[in-house]
Amino acid sequence: xxxxxxxxxxxxxxxxxxxxxxxxxxxxxxxxxxxxxxxxxxxxxxxxxxxxxxxxxxxxxxxxxxxxxxxxxxxxxxxxxxxxxxxxxxxxxxxxxxxxxxxxxxxxxxxxxxxxxxxxxxxxxxxxxxxxxxxxxxxxxxxxxxxxxxxxxxxxxxxxxxxxxxxxxxxxxxxxxxxxxxxxxxxxxxxxxxxxxxxxxxxxxxxxxxxxxxxxxxxxxxxxxxxxxxxxxxxxxxxxxxxxxxxxxxxxxxxxxxxxxxxxxxxxxxxxxxxxxxxxxxxxxxxxxxxxxxxxxxxxxxxxxxxxxxxxxxxxxxxxxxxxxxxxxxxxxxxxxxxxxxxxxxxxxxxxxxxxxxxxxxxxxxxxxxxxxxxxxxxxxxxxxxxxxxxxxxxxxxxxxxxxxxxxxxxxxxxxxxxxxxxxxxxxxxxxxxxxxxxxxxxxxxxxxxxxxxxxxxxxxxxxxxxxxxxxxxxxxxxxxxxxxxxxxxxxxxxxxxxxxxxxxxxxxxxxxxxxxxxxxxxxxxxxxxxxxx
Amino acid sequence: xxxxxxxxxxxxxxxxxxxxxxxxxxxxxxxxxxxxxxxxxxxxxxxxxxxxxxxxxxxxxxxxxxxxxxxxxxxxxxxxxxxxxxxxxxxxxxxxxxxxxxxxxxxxxxxxxxxxxxxxxxxxxxxxxxxxxxxxxxxxxxxxxxxxxxxxxxxxxxxxxxxxxxxxxxxxxxxxxxxxxxxxxxxxxxxxxxxxxxxxxxxxxxxxxxxxxxxxxxxxxxxxxxxxxxxxxxxxxxxxxxxxxxxxxxxxxxxxxxxxxxxxxxxxxxxxxxxxxxxxxxxxxxxxxxxxxxxxxxxxxxxxxxxxxxxxxxxxxxxxxxxxxxxxxxxxxxxxxxx
Numbered sequence: 107x108x109x110x111x112x113x114x115x116x117x118x119x120x121x122x123x124x125x126x127x128x129x130x131x132x133x134x135x136x137x138x139x140x141x142x143x144x145x146x147x148x149x150x151x152x153x154x155x156x157x158x159x160x161x162x163x164x165x166x167x168x169x170x171x172x173x174x175x176x177x178x179x180x181x182x183x184x185x186x187x188x189x190x191x192x193x194x195x196x197x198x199x200x201x202x203x204x205x206x207x208x209x210x211x212x213x214x215x216x217x218x219x220x221x222x223x224x225x226x227x228x229x230x231x232x233x234x235x236x237x238x239x240x241x242x243x244x245x246x247x248x249x250x251x252x253x254x255x256x257x258x259x260x261x262x263x264x265x266x267x268x269x270x271x272x273x274x275x276x277x278x279x280x281x282x283x284x285x286x287x288x289x290x291x292x293x294x295x296x297x298x299x300x301x302x303x304x305x306x307x308x309x310x311x312x313x314x315x316x317x318x319x320x321x322x323x324x325x326x327x328x329x330x331x332x333x334x335x336x337x338x339x340x341x342x343x344x345x346x347x348x349x350x351x352x353x354x355x356x357x358x359x360x361x362x363x364x365x366x367x368x369x370x371x372x373x374x375x376x377x378x379x380x381x382x383x384x385x386x387x388x389x390x391x392x393x394x395x396x397x398x399x400x401x402x403x404x405x406x407x408x409x410x411x412x413x414x415x416x417x418x419x420x421x422x423x424x425x426x427x428x429x430x431x432x433x434x435x436x437x438x439x440x441x442x443x444x445x446x447x448x449x450x451x452x453x454x455x456x457x458x459x460x461x462x463x464x465x466x467x468x469x470x471x472x473x474x475x476x477x478x479x480x481x482x483x484x485x486x487x488x489x490x491x492x493x494x495x496x497x498x499x500x501x502x503x504x505x506x507x508x509x510x511x512x513x514x515x516x517x518x519x520x521x522x523x524x525x526x527x528x529x530x531x532x533x534x535x536x537x538x539x540x541x542x543x544x545x546x547x548x549x550x551x552x553x554x555x556x557x558x559x560x561x562x563x564x565x566x567x568x569x570x571x572x573x574x575x576x577x578x579x580x581x582x583x584x585x586x587x588x589x590x591x592x593x594x595x596x597x598x599x600x601x602x603x604x605x606x607x608x609x610x611x612x613x614x615x616x617x618x619x620x621x622x623x624x625x626x627x628x629x630x631x632x633x634x635x636x637x638x639x640x
Numbered sequence: 641x642x643x644x645x646x647x648x649x650x651x652x653x654x655x656x657x658x659x660x661x662x663x664x665x666x667x668x669x670x671x672x673x674x675x676x677x678x679x680x681x682x683x684x685x686x687x688x689x690x691x692x693x694x695x696x697x698x699x700x701x702x703x704x705x706x707x708x709x710x711x712x713x714x715x716x717x718x719x720x721x722x723x724x725x726x727x728x729x730x731x732x733x734x735x736x737x738x739x740x741x742x743x744x745x746x747x748x749x750x751x752x753x754x755x756x757x758x759x760x761x762x763x764x765x766x767x768x769x770x771x772x773x774x775x776x777x778x779x780x781x782x783x784x785x786x787x788x789x790x791x792x793x794x795x796x797x798x799x800x801x802x803x804x805x806x807x808x809x810x811x812x813x814x815x816x817x818x819x820x821x822x823x824x825x826x827x828x829x830x831x832x833x834x835x836x837x838x839x840x841x842x843x844x845x846x847x848x849x850x851x852x853x854x855x856x857x858x859x860x861x862x863x864x865x866x867x868x869x870x871x872x873x874x875x876x877x878x879x880x881x882x883x884x885x886x887x888x889x890x891x892x893x894x895x896x897x898x899x900x901x902x903x904x905x906x907x908x909x910x911x912x913x914x915x916x917x918x919x920x921x922x923x924x925x926x927x928x929x930x931x932x933x934x935x936x937x938x939x940x941x942x943x944x945x946x947x948x949x950x951x952x953x954x955x956x957x958x959x960x961x962x963x964x965x966x967x968x969x970x971x972x973x974x975x976x977x978x979x
Contacts, residue, residue: 118909119918121899171788172960178953179789183908192789192907237909 107202107231109137110145111238117249126251130259134286141205143281146260148242150253152280155212157220158243160186166221170195181576184521187240191233200232205242206281212243254496264289272495276303276354301342301371304354305419305427306495308375310485310502317503323469326488327431328461329416330481331504333389334379335396339413343371343422349378360399361411367450371422372441375493376415376458384412384456386480389606390594415442416458416485419493427493434493435460469505476507482591483507509589509607510631512537512623513614515544516584518577519566529559530566530578533610535588537601538624547628548605550588562613585614585622593631603628645750647778647943650729653968658756658780658947662749663729665694667756676712677731678703679758680742681821694718694726696733698741698768698856702821705852720769736760737771738925739822740856746774755939756780761924762931763795766829767822767858771935779941780968783949784926785904788957792904792928798921799830802878802900805919810876813894817883817901817917820846822925824880825853827902828860830923831878839864841874843881843890871895886916904928933957 113133120126130149134142147153167176167190176193183189208227215223224243228236241247254268257275261268266289276299278285287293299305311317337357338350347365349358358365361378380395381387391409395401418438419427426434438457446455461484463469473484483506491501514535521530532551536544565584572579589611596604603625650661657669665675672689679685679695681702686695693700693712696719703711718724720743723732732746738759745756755776762771785792806814818824824846831840839862842850850860866879875895883901891897901917904924912920927935936944936958944958944965951967958965 115909118913119920121916121918172956174956175788175953178950178956179787182787182950183789183910185910188909189789192791 107205107208107235107238109133110141110148110205110242111202111231111234113137113145114238114241114247114249115234117251120250123255126255127259127262130251130256131262134259134263134289139283139286140281143283143286144205144209146256146282147280148247149249149251149256151245153209153242153245155215155220155243155245157212157215157217158224160244162217162221163187163190163224163240163244166190166225167193169225177576181521187237187244190228190240191237194228194233194236196232197229200235201230202235203227203230208239208242209281260285260289264291269495270295272306273298275299276305301373301420302340302346302348304338304340304348304350305373307336307338307352308417308493308495308502309497310487310504311497311499313486313503313505318466321486321503323463323465323486325490326486326503327435328463328469328472329458329485329487330461330476330479331483331485331506332377332379332386332414332458333480333482334377334386334392334414337376337378337413338419339368339372339374339376339415341368341370341372343369345369357396360395360401362401363406364411364413364454368445369449370445371420372418372445373420374415374438374441375417375419376413378411378413380409380411382410384414388594411454413455414458415455417493430490430492431487432489473505473507506591509591509611510593511611512547512588512590512605512628513585513617513621514547514588515582515619515622516566516580516586517544517546517582518579519570520577529563531559531563533586535586535608536582537622537628538620539601540624540626544582545601545625546599547601547603547625548588548590548599548608550586550605550608550610558613583619585617585619586610587612587614593628595632601625601628603632644752647752647754650749651747651754658968660726660729660747660749663726663731663747665726667745668758675726677726677745679745679756680736680738681706682739682759682819685758688712692716694724694731696720696741696743699743700741701852701856702741702849705848720772734772734774735769737762737765737768740768740825740853740858742768744771744774746776752777754778754780755941757782757935759784759926760935761927762935763792765826765925766833767825767853773935773938776939776941778943778945779936779939780945780947781932781935781954782926783932783946783951783954785924785928786932786946786950786954788929788953790904790907790928791930792907792924793922795830795923796834798902798923799827799834802919802921803831803834803836805898805900806876806878809896809898812896812898813874813877813879814900814919815879815881815886815891815894815897816921817886817899817903818846818880819903819925820882821849823902823923825850825858825860826925827880827923828863829858832859832861836878837861838877841866841869841877841879843879843885845882845885846880866893883915933961936961936963 116129117126171193179193180189227239257271258268261271274296284296288295336352340348347368348356349365351357379386380392395409418434421437421441426437442457446452461472463472476483486503488501514537516533517536518534519530520532534546534549536546539545566580569581570578571581588608590605590608592606594604652659656666656671658667665677666673667677668679668685669676674691676690677694678699681699686703688707688710691713694716697717700715700717718733720733720735723730730748733743734746736742736744736758738761747754753776755774759782760771818827828840841864843866854860885891886899899917900919902921902923904926905911906920906922942963944963946954946967955965955967
């Protein structure tokens with residue numbers, strides 16, 4: 107545990123990618139088995155301890171720490187693991203249990219036994235060890251290491267290409283004995299992912315001005331950017347079908363209407379949406395399906411799902427990923443015509459259409475009209491781009507349509523978490539109702555410069571009028587211009603409305619609060635982000 | 641038998657600072673006052689432009705170095721353990737253990753005794769005499785580290801971590817962010833005690849106060865200016881600079897600078913991360929949580945007034961000790977406690 111704690115501590119403070127990479131390579135090279143494998147699992151979100159939930163850690167803290175002092179400390183520190191680690195009363199000499207012992211014990215533990223186990227370890231760890239333990243068991247280390255960086259370090263340690271790691275990754279299990287055996291030169295390369303395994307997805311960059319200058323519309327395929335979730339469809343040719351979400355999670359069980367009836371071996375890439383007649387319904391409808399692992403027949407009937415494909419990775423045994431996009435697209439269309447058209451899958455799978463555009467003016471016009479289609483904007487994919495897992499530069503771009511705007515009044519503020527734990531950076535905003543009451547419409551985080559964040563933070567502290575726990579109530583005087591992607595009906599907010607992806611576009615130091623927008627103005631925007639799906 | 645005057649009838653917080661009515665003076669006024677009594681030389685306590693100033697010789701030397709003629713109209717020095725009469729109040733000075741010259745102000749009036757501690761700490765500091773507890777009816781305390789998460793480790797261990805990193809990274813310059821007054825000179829003394837005899841490089845903004853300490857008899861060993869030093873001299877060197885210089889263009893002249901910060905805030909990892917600190921050293925000139933609560937017991941005050949910092953938790957904890965406690969909410973103090 108001591109080495110793992112030192113690794114996490116060093117990673118969180120390492121200033122740059124290169125320094126983190128050196129730390130990881132050194133760890134994979136010198137830490138013992140199976141601890142290095144468990145560390146790898148922790149860094150790549152491969153560990154899950156269902157027996158431990160953050161609420162259980164809070165309850166555990168309450169058995170040793172005064173609740174008022176705990177609440178004030180948590181509010182200040184902003185990170186549960188760090189707060190509990192610092193506050194846990196010391197009991198004497200630190201004796202670090204090995205990482206694998208903790209993982210093994212906890213994986214077998216029943217929920218009711220987990221708190222006592224954790225308390226026993228924490229009594230014997232120092233504060234750095236407690237912090238690492240709590241990070242480990244709650245998941246989400248947030249030490250600035252992506253799964254990709256961890257794999258890059260593995261590749262460097264073993265002297266292999268990172269793509270070779272990606273190819274076998276999804277067939278591996280923690281603590282990765284076969285992987286480390288191979289990288290150490292002691293064993294064979296583990297087998298590549300089978301037909302149903304997840305392949306790393308190719309992701310797009312947001313289009314910026316420099317990209318626009320460098321890119322010719324004639325060199326790209328243009329598609330709508332759909333507002334669903336990205337999925338990978340895998341069929342093994344014997345009737346078994348998988349639907350993988352972005353991180354590789356299998357979600358096919360929640361969408362039984364899609365995964366039945368596909369007979370041929372294929373791996374394809376597309377968007378999961380709900381709606382009838384291939385008309386995408388609002389994202390909130392899809393959200394209802396995503397919340398259910400086993401949907402009722404009524405829910406399926408109300409929000410039927412469909413799959414809109416835009417790429418093909420494997421056709422039968424053949425790996426198409428190295429081919430240019432234009433060729434893959436042609437293969438996708440052929441496959442669809444031969445294997446889907448006329449089959450029972452026909453009504454649940456279609457292809458994302460390619461759009462015609464030869465100039466930036468064409469593209470801008472299409473993007474402006476995307477709302478009417480129910481899309482978020484455009485995807486621009488270089489015709490010559492190979493399918494490369496991760497977010498390769500200069501291949502695919504997303505160009506989202508301009509957001510909507512409204513002026514809203516700051517009502518409540520809370521400290522941020524992580525890097526922003528010392529700043530008030532989470533804000534609740536409201537708009538005026540007809541009767542003169544200010545009602546909340548959504549929460550927005552601050553997306554601007556540190557200097558402006560600091561100024562906003564000072565304003566909040568100077569204008570606080572009340573406090574509920576960590577939430578400060580501020581004088582209703584400051585107006586911010588919010589940008590957002592849409593307005594939806596919501597029973598959770600007093601206003602009956604919720605903004606989609608709200609963020610602060612500008613602080614209007616100049617604008618009197620009375621001149622902020624009224625709720626009616628937002629009412630007028632409901633559903634404007636898409637055509638009526640019915 | 642005289643009636644005891646309740647302290648809140650004669651000493652109170654005002655927008656200008658803590659005002660002592662029967663003596664007509666302010667303690668650490670935030671705006672120029674006719675008569676100021678100053679606890680110590682940090683800029684949020686000792687400000688320029690007062691007509692008369694009463695403080696220790698160390699504090700006055702710091703004020704003169706910082707403000708020159710603006711340090712005050714008449715400057716009156718007083719030693720630890722001495723007292724003077726101002727109006728109807730006896731004003732005594734006792735060591736606070738915070739920085740050179742730092743003092744607790746002991747006020748006696750109408751049969752009651754109030755101690756305004758300014759900033760203080762309880763552990764050994766080779767650059768100033770230790771805090772001396774004064775029993776009192778009201779103890780006015782800071783709360784910079786007034787949360788139980790703040791427990792400062794042994795400073796020699798933190799210095800050992802710095803020297804370990806210097807040893808492992810001989811090609812890099814260790815740039816240590818320190819406050820110019822107090823922390824800088826304490827870190828230098830601690831390095832000397834740990835056997836670091838090499839010249840220590842200091843940013844120009846720190847040099848003058850180092851000279852004040854030397855004149856007060858605190859030997860700092862060989863110091864060199866960063867300006868004019870060759871990059872090869874700076875590889876493997878320890879360089880002290882104000883915290884702001886860590887992220888500043890100034891640091892670009894150093895070979896592969898490794899950002900170090902010496903501060904009580906470094907106890908919180910996210911704070912260190914936020915400031916781009918690679919090697920956080922938890923070294924503070926303020927009392928940590930156990931020291932704050934221990935001091936209340938040592939001075940045995942039935943009543944605690946909390947000035948600046950994390951007041952809520954400290955007021956709560958003092959209450960758990962059975963003391964009456966309240967927050968004064970003085971303005972003009974940094975929430976981060978300044979130095």
